[in-house]
Amino acid sequence: MNYNHLLAKRTARIKASAIREILKVVSQPGMISLAGGLPAPASFPLEIIDELSSLVINKYGSKAFQYSATEGFPELRDALTILLAQKGIHVTADDVCITSGSQGLLDGVGKVLISPGDKVVVEAPTYLGALQAFNSYGPEYICVPTDDDGIIPEYLEEVLKTQKIKFIYLVPTFQNPTGRTLSLKRRQKVAELIQKYDALLLEDDPYSDLRFRGTALPSIKSMAPDNVIYAGTLSKILAPGFRTGFYIAPAEIRHWLLLAKQGVDLHTGTYAQAIAAEYITGGYLQKQICRIIDIYKPKQEAMLAAMDAHFPDTFKWSHPEGGMFIWVEGPQDFDAGTMYRKAVEKKVAYVPGKYFYAHDGDGLGTMRLNFTVTDPELIEKAIHTLSDVIKAG
Numbered sequence: 001m002n003y004n005h006l007l008a009k010r011t012a013r014i015k016a017s018a019i020r021e022i023l024k025v026v027s028q029p030g031m032i033s034l035a036g037g038l039p040a041p042a043s044f045p046l047e048i049i050d051e052l053s054s055l056v057i058n059k060y061g062s063k064a065f066q067y068s069a070t071e072g073f074p075e076l077r078d079a080l081t082i083l084l085a086q087k088g089i090h091v092t093a094d095d096v097c098i099t100s101g102s103q104g105l106l107d108g109v110g111k112v113l114i115s116p117g118d119k120v121v122v123e124a125p126t127y128l129g130a131l132q133a134f135n136s137y138g139p140e141y142i143c144v145p146t147d148d149d150g151i152i153p154e155y156l157e158e159v160l161k162t163q164k165i166k167f168i169y170l171v172p173t174f175q176n177p178t179g180r181t182l183s184l185k186r187r188q189k190v191a192e193l194i195q196k197y198d199a200l201l202l203e204d205d206p207y208s209d210l211r212f213r214g215t216a217l218p219s220i221k222s223m224a225p226d227n228v229i230y231a232g233t234l235s236k237i238l239a240p241g242f243r244t245g246f247y248i249a250p251a252e253i254r255h256w257l258l259l260a261k262q263g264v265d266l267h268t269g270t271y272a273q274a275i276a277a278e279y280i281t282g283g284y285l286q287k288q289i290c291r292i293i294d295i296y297k298p299k300q301e302a303m304l305a306a307m308d309a310h311f312p313d314t315f316k317w318s319h320p321e322g323g324m325f326i327w328v329e330g331p332q333d334f335d336a337g338t339m340y341r342k343a344v345e346k347k348v349a350y351v352p353g354k355y356f357y358a359h360d361g362d363g364l365g366t367m368r369l370n371f372t373v374t375d376p377e378l379i380e381k382a383i384h385t386l387s388d389v390i391k392a393g
């Protein structure tokens, strides 16, 4: 039987992720991968999780395995208020809602807000998983250019002034894929613009805790609370397998997000939420963040030093103060897609940057390099190899 005619129109809009195809290559023997976006497995606090698993069973008993509220496990919602206060977001547990990863929220926002043809503003480049989540709802993307300080407010204002948009999607800190951070001045400007033009911002913030250097910046949510849905996650500071994300949204939007989530999964896994709650209230999170930074910082330094030593002068790259990625921009005639095949032959994988652009044909000379899963010596070797491949042309 042919099933294609059975597919919904929105299903046909979903494309297989190119990154998944790339990640298959990564598992080949001897490959050094700078391609993935995974946290370092060595950072997962397995012993603590082991202890907390028993604690949760003793403390909550069957409650940890029962259906629970769509909003989230009360103890976790409560615990997250402390984390959020550190980012200048002062809320009560009732304001915090839990999702199945922040990816669950991205899909929820798409479902609740986007009708086919609606305009959604994204950075160029932006997080591929957000594009995938929104795509099936049929938006038209308005791509706003970015530079070393993140999205350029003048271009954003031009869009807000002239077009009717549904929402803006930004990753302001240690962005995926660029690693770049929106400067304080620009955060203030974005906050001012969304208030001036009555626009809604989805602020996706999975990486801000992974700061190796410099001073933490306030969230845009803390500057314009009524205009922002703030999304956080425990994926990069505990473990992604918990599939535990969270958000703070204006009340009317939260209402619809919760109804949409009821139809998807009723609620995020109770047991994972209970362990996450104990993990935060037990004071493990701050220590774990320091531990992750201790693992990532030398890896990032090794990558930047190797790039300084080997990459041609015609290339430029981001120097993030944290996060998981470095973004490379080659000269005009550089094609990161063609070079990808040559690099794979030499056993190094990365992600060509074009996949992070909403519009085909953009970003052909760019690439995303990840430094979190590979050891510093192998990072140095991989960058050396990439430079050789670039220079060989």
Ligand SMILES: Cc1ncc(COP(=O)(O)O)c(C=O)c1O
Pocket (backbone or CB within 6 Å): 037, 100, 101, 102, 103, 104, 127, 129, 171, 176, 204, 206, 232, 233, 234, 235, 240, 243, 244, 245
């Ligand atoms: C910018 C951004 N948002 C959201 C996610 C999804 O994270 P999770 O669903 O694990 O919380 C990721 C994952 O890499 C990401 O980079």
